Amino acid sequence: MIARTSPIVSLAVRAVTPIALVAAAYVLFAGHNQPGGGFAAGLMLGAVIVLRTVAGLQQPKYASVWLSVGGVIAGVVAIAPMFWGEPMLDQVVVSWDVPLLGTVKTGSALLFDLGVVAIVVGLVLALLDGLDATSLVDRGRAASPDERSDRGARA
Amino acid sequence: MIWFLLALHTVVVVAIAVVGRRLARGALWLAAVPMAVTAVWSATRVGSSDAITAGFQWVPGLDVAIEFRVDAMSSLLSLLVSGIGALVCVYAYGYFSPGATSIGRFAATLLAFSTAMVGLVWANSVWTLFIFWELTSITSFLLVGFKHADPVARTAARRALVITAAGGLSLLAGFVLFVDAAGTALLSEITPITGSTANAAAILILVAAATKSAQFPFHVWLPGAMAAPTPVSAYLHSATMVKAGVILVAVIAPAFQDTDIWKPLGLSFGLVTMVWGAVGALRHVDAKLILAWGTVSQLGLLITLLAVGTPKATFAAISILVAHAVFKAALFMVVGEVDVRTGTRNINELSGLRRSMPVTFVVAVLSGASMAGIPPLLGFPAKEAAIEAALGLSGGEFLVVGGLIIGGSVLTVAYTTRLLIGMFGSSEPMVDRDVTPRRPAMSGPEVILAGASLLGFVALGWVTGIVRPAVVTVSPKAEVYSLLRWPGLTDAFVTSAVVVAIGLVIGALLARRHVVSGPVARGAANVDWIIDGVGRVARQVAARVQHGSLPLYLATTVLVVCAAAVPFVGQIDADTLYWWDNRAEAVLVLMIVAAAVSATQVSSRLGAALVLGGVGFSVAGLFVAHGAPDLVLTQLLVETVIVVGFVVGLGRLATSFPTPTRLWTAGRVVIAGAMGTAVAVALAGSAGTPVGEAPVRELARTAQDDGGGKNVVNVILTDTRALDTFGEVIVLMVVAVGILTLSTKRGRGKVTR
Numbered sequence: 001m002i003a004r005t006s007p008i009v010s011l012a013v014r015a016v017t018p019i020a021l022v023a024a025a026y027v028l029f030a031g032h033n034q035p036g037g038g039f040a041a042g043l044m045l046g047a048v049i050v051l052r053t054v055a056g057l058q059q060p061k062y063a064s065v066w067l068s069v070g071g072v073i074a075g076v077v078a079i080a081p082m083f084w085g086e087p088m089l090d091q092v093v094v095s096w097d098v099p100l101l102g103t104v105k106t107g108s109a110l111l112f113d114l115g116v117v118a119i120v121v122g123l124v125l126a127l128l129d130g131l132d133a134t135s136l137v138d139r140g141r142a143a144s145p146d147e148r149s150d151r152g153a154r155a
Numbered sequence: 156m157i158w159f160l161l162a163l164h165t166v167v168v169v170a171i172a173v174v175g176r177r178l179a180r181g182a183l184w185l186a187a188v189p190m191a192v193t194a195v196w197s198a199t200r201v202g203s204s205d206a207i208t209a210g211f212q213w214v215p216g217l218d219v220a221i222e223f224r225v226d227a228m229s230s231l232l233s234l235l236v237s238g239i240g241a242l243v244c245v246y247a248y249g250y251f252s253p254g255a256t257s258i259g260r261f262a263a264t265l266l267a268f269s270t271a272m273v274g275l276v277w278a279n280s281v282w283t284l285f286i287f288w289e290l291t292s293i294t295s296f297l298l299v300g301f302k303h304a305d306p307v308a309r310t311a312a313r314r315a316l317v318i319t320a321a322g323g324l325s326l327l328a329g330f331v332l333f334v335d336a337a338g339t340a341l342l343s344e345i346t347p348i349t350g351s352t353a354n355a356a357a358i359l360i361l362v363a364a365a366t367k368s369a370q371f372p373f374h375v376w377l378p379g380a381m382a383a384p385t386p387v388s389a390y391l392h393s394a395t396m397v398k399a400g401v402i403l404v405a406v407i408a409p410a411f412q413d414t415d416i417w418k419p420l421g422l423s424f425g426l427v428t429m430v431w432g433a434v435g436a437l438r439h440v441d442a443k444l445i446l447a448w449g450t451v452s453q454l455g456l457l458i459t460l461l462a463v464g465t466p467k468a469t470f471a472a473i474s475i476l477v478a479h480a481v482f483k484a485a486l487f488m489v490v491g492e493v494d495v496r497t498g499t500r501n502i503n504e505l506s507g508l509r510r511s512m513p514v515t516f517v518v519a520v521l522s523g524a525s526m527a528g529i530p531p532l533l534g535f536p537a538k539e540a541a542i543e544a545a546l547g548l549s550g551g552e553f554l555v556v557g558g559l560i561i562g563g564s565v566l567t568v569a570y571t572t573r574l575l576i577g578m579f580g581s582s583e584p585m586v587d588r589d590v591t592p593r594r595p596a597m598s599g600p601e602v603i604l605a606g607a608s609l610l611g612f613v614a615l616g617w618v619t620g621i622v623r624p625a626v627v628t629v630s631p632k633a634e635v636y637s638l639l640r641w642p643g644l645t646d647a648f649v650t651s652a653v654v655v656a657i658g659l660v661i662g663a664l665l666a667r668r669h670v671v672s673g674p675v676a677r678g679a680a681n682v683d684w685i686i687d688g689v690g691r692v693a694r695q696v697a698a699r700v701q702h703g704s705l706p707l708y709l710a711t712t713v714l715v716v717c718a719a720a721v722p723f724v725g726q727i728d729a730d731t732l733y734w735w736d737n738r739a740e741a742v743l744v745l746m747i748v749a750a751a752v753s754a755t756q757v758s759s760r761l762g763a764a765l766v767l768g769g770v771g772f773s774v775a776g777l778f779v780a781h782g783a784p785d786l787v788l789t790q791l792l793v794e795t796v797i798v799v800g801f802v803v804g805l806g807r808l809a810t811s812f813p814t815p816t817r818l819w820t821a822g823r824v825v826i827a828g829a830m831g832t833a834v835a836v837a838l839a840g841s842a843g844t845p846v847g848e849a850p851v852r853e854l855a856r857t858a859q860d861d862g863g864g865k866n867v868v869n870v871i872l873t874d875t876r877a878l879d880t881f882g883e884v885i886v887l888m889v890v891a892v893g894i895l896t897l898s899t900k901r902g903r904g905k906v907t908r
Contacts, residue, residue: 034784035784037869038873067888109877124796126894127800129894131804
C-alpha cells in the first residue's frame with residue numbers, strides 16, 4: 001500500500017480530502033450563478049476518491065448505492081413536476097433568508113444537480129471497481145517487502 | 156369500482172411479491188381475495204343491460220386512452236375469469252405440497268395474470284385491450300416457465316412467448332389499421348367497415364387471435380404449455396389466456412362482418428384447428444395432453460362459430476365459451492389431482508380409479524359429459540345451440556361447416572370417452588397404496604365446478620338470462636334465442652343423439668386399443684428450430700460485428716465520422732475562416748500539436764498517458780482563451796480524473812507499447828489523419844453557414860427569469876435543456892452498471908491474470 005510505504009502521499013491525501021469536499025460543495029452551490037455545477041462537483045469528489053483509493057485509504061465500494069440514489073433523485077426531480085401538470089423537469093425556484101448568509105436562492109435544479117453528483121461519484125467508483133484498483137494497490141504492497149529486503153541487502 | 160378492483164389486484168400482487176416468501180402456501184389465499192371480490196361484483200352485474208365505464212386520456216395527442224367498460228359481456232367474462240381464478244388458487248393450495256418452494260412467486264404471478272385478464276375483458280379502447288393482451292402474454296410466459304429449472308418448461312415457455320408476442324405485434328398493426336379505417340378506438344362505438352384497409356386489419360387481428368387462441372398452425376405452443384403446474388393449465392387453458400383470442404374475435408367481429416376476408420379466414424383457422432385438435436386428443440396417452448388437444452379443438456369450434464357470424468352461431472359460441480370454461484377447468488383439476496395422488500398421467504398406467512378416487516370420478520364424469528354435450532349438464536344446451544346453428548346454414552356452407560362441426564362433435568365425444576375410460580375404467584383397480592389420500596383443497600374447487608355444470612342445466616333460465624344480454628352486445632339480433640333444457644325431437648336433437656352414440660362407440664373402441672406413446676410434437680420442434688436458428692444466426696453475426704478488437708472498432712467509428720463529414724466540404728467558405736482571435740490561441744494550439752505528436756513517439760505507456768493529459772490541459776487553456784470558465788473547470792477535472800485513472804489502469808498492462816510493424820504504424824497514421832481532417836472540415840463547414848441570431852442571446856435573456864440563475868451554461872444544463880442532461884445522466888448510469896456487471900463477473904471467475 002502506498003499509504004504505508006509513503007507517509008507523504010498518505011498525509012497529503014488525508015489533508016486534501018476535507019478541502020476537496022468543501023470545494024466540491026462550493027462548486028455545487030455556486031454552479032447556479034458562477035462556473036461549477038453537479039458534474040464538476042461530482043468529478044471533484046471522484047478525483048478525491050481515486051486518490052484515496054490509489055493511496056490505499058479506502059476501497060471503491062457502494063458504487064451501486066451511489067448510482068441508484070442519484071438515479072432516484074434525478075428521476076424524482078424529473079417526474080415530480082408532471083404531478084402538478086407542469087412539463088417534465090420544470091424548475092421550482094425558492095429563496096429564503098438565512099441569518100449571516102442573507103437571501104439564499106435555490107431551486108429544484110440544485111436537487112437535480114445532487115443526483116448528478118451522486119451518479120458521477122458512482123461512475124468513478126464503478127470504474128475503480130472495474131479496474132480492480134484495490135488489487136493493484138495490494139500488488140504494490142505485496143511487492144514492497146521484497147523492495148525493502150533488496151534495500152536491506154544493498155545496505 | 157373498476158379502478159378500485161384493478162388497484163386491489165395490483166396492491167395484492169405487490170404485497171405477495173414482497174412478503175410471499177414468508178406466507179408460503181398462504182399467499183394463495185391472499186391471491187384469491189381480489190379474484191373473489193371481482194367475481195362477486197361481476198356476478199351482481201351480469202345480465203344487466205347498462206354499462207359502467209371508467210377511463211382517462213393517456214396520450215391526448217394520439218387519441219390513445221385508457222378506457223374500461225363493464226357491460227353484460229365483460230361482466231360475464233370477468234365472472235368466469237375471476238371466479239375460476241379464485242377456485243384455482245384454492246386448488247393450487249392443495250396441489251402444492253406444504254414444503255413446496257416459490258409459492259409466493261407463483262401466487263403473485265397468477266394474480267398478475269388474472270389482473271391482466273380482467274383488464275383485457277373490461278377494456279373498451281383497443282389500445283387498452285392491446286396493453287392487457289401483452290400483459291397476459293408476459294405473465295403467462297412466467298407461469299408456463301414456473302419450473303424454470305426444467306429445460307422442457309423453459310423451452311415451452313419461450314415457444315409460447317414467441318408465438319403470442321408475434322401475435323401481439325400483428326395485433327398492434329391490425330389495431331392501427333382498424334382505428335384508421337373505423338375512425339374510433341372504442342369497441343363500444345364499432346360500426347361495420349369495409350375496404351382494403353379493413354381487409355388488412357381483419358387479417359392481422361385474426362392472426363393475432365389465432366396465436367393467442369392456439370389456432371392451427373399457431374397451436375403448437377399450447378400442448379407444450381402443459382409443462383406448467385396443473386393449476387396454471389386449469390386456469391390458462393379453460394377460462395382465460397386461450398379465450399382472449401376468442402373474446403377479441405367476438406367483440407370486434409361486428410366491425411369486420413362485411414369484409415371479404417374475415418369469414419373465410421376465420422373459418423379456415425377454426426375448422427382446421429377443430430379437427431386437428433380432436434385428432435390430436437385421440438392420439439395422446441398423457442391425460443393432460445389429451446385435454447390440451449381437446450382445448451385446441453374446442454377453441455377451433457368457437458372461432459368457427461364466431462366466424463360464421465349468424466346471431467345463432469354467435470349465441471352458441473358464447474354459450475359454449477361459458478360451458479367450456481367451467482368443465483375444462485374442472486377436468487384439468489381432475490387430471491392434476493390424479494397426477495398428484497398416483498404419480499402418473501399416462502392413461503396406460505392408470506386404471507380403475509373410480510373406486511379409489513370416487514369424488515374425483517364423479518367430477519370427471521359430470522364435466523366430461525358436459526364436454527361431450529350430454530344432458531343434464533350445461534354443455535348439452537350449448538352444444539345443441541351450436542348444432543342448431545350448423546344445421547341452419549345452407550348450401551356449400553352447410554356441407555362444409557355444418558359437416559365439420561358435427562364431425563368435430565363426434566370426435567369430442569370420442570376423446571372424452573377415451574380419456575374417462577382410460578383413467579377411471581378397467582377391471583383391475585389401482586390398489587389403495589398406489590393412491591395417496593384425498594386433499595380437500597383440491598376436491599373442493601372440482602366439486603364446485605362440476606356442480607356449476609350441473610346447476611347451470613338446472614337453472615338454465617338464469618344462464619340464458621346472463622348469456623343472452625352478453626351476446627346482444629355484439630350481435631343485437633340474438634335476443635330471440637334461448638338455451639333449451641328439452642328442445643323436443645328437433646333435427647338438432649336427433650343429430651346430437653346420433654353424434655353422442657357414434658362418439659361413445661368410437662371412444663370405447665379406441666380406449667381398448669393400446670397406444671404405447673403419443674405422437675412426437677413435430678410442429679413444436681419446428682418452432683424451436685426456428686427460434687434456435689435465429690439465435691444461432693444472431694450469434695454468428697454478433698461474433699463478426701462484435702469482434703472485440705479495439706483498433707478495429709476505433710477504425711470503424713472514424714470511417715463513419717469521415718463519411719459524415721463529407722457533406723460539409725462543399726459548405727466551407729474561405730472568407731469566414733481566420734487564423735486566431737488572440738495570439739495565445741496559437742501558442743496553445745502549438746502545445747496541443749506538440750503533445751499529440753509526442754504521444755505517438757513515447758514508448759512507455761505511462762509517458763503516453765501523461766502527454767495525453769498535456770493535450771487535455773492545453774485544450775482547457777484554449778477554453779480559457781475563449782472565455783468559457785465552465786468548460787475549463789469541467790475539462791480540467793475530467794483530465795485530472797482520466798490521468799489518475801490511466802495511472803491506476805496501466806498497472807494491468809506492460810509498461811511499454813509493443814513494437815509496431817510498419818503496416819500497423821501506417822494504418823494508425825491514416826486513421827488519425829482522417830479523423831483530424833474530418834473534424835476540421837466539419838467545423839470549418841459549419842462555421843461558414845451561421846443561421847440567424849446566435850441562440851445564446853435568447854438563452855441569456857431567459858436564463859435569469861425562467862431558470863433563476865446567472866450562469867447561462869448551468870441554466871441550460873439544469874433547466875432549459877434539463878431533459879438532455881437527464882438523458883446523459885442515464886447514459887452515465889448505464890455505463891456504470893455495465894462496468895459493475897463486467898467486473899463482478901471477472902471477480903467471480905478469479906482469472907484476473
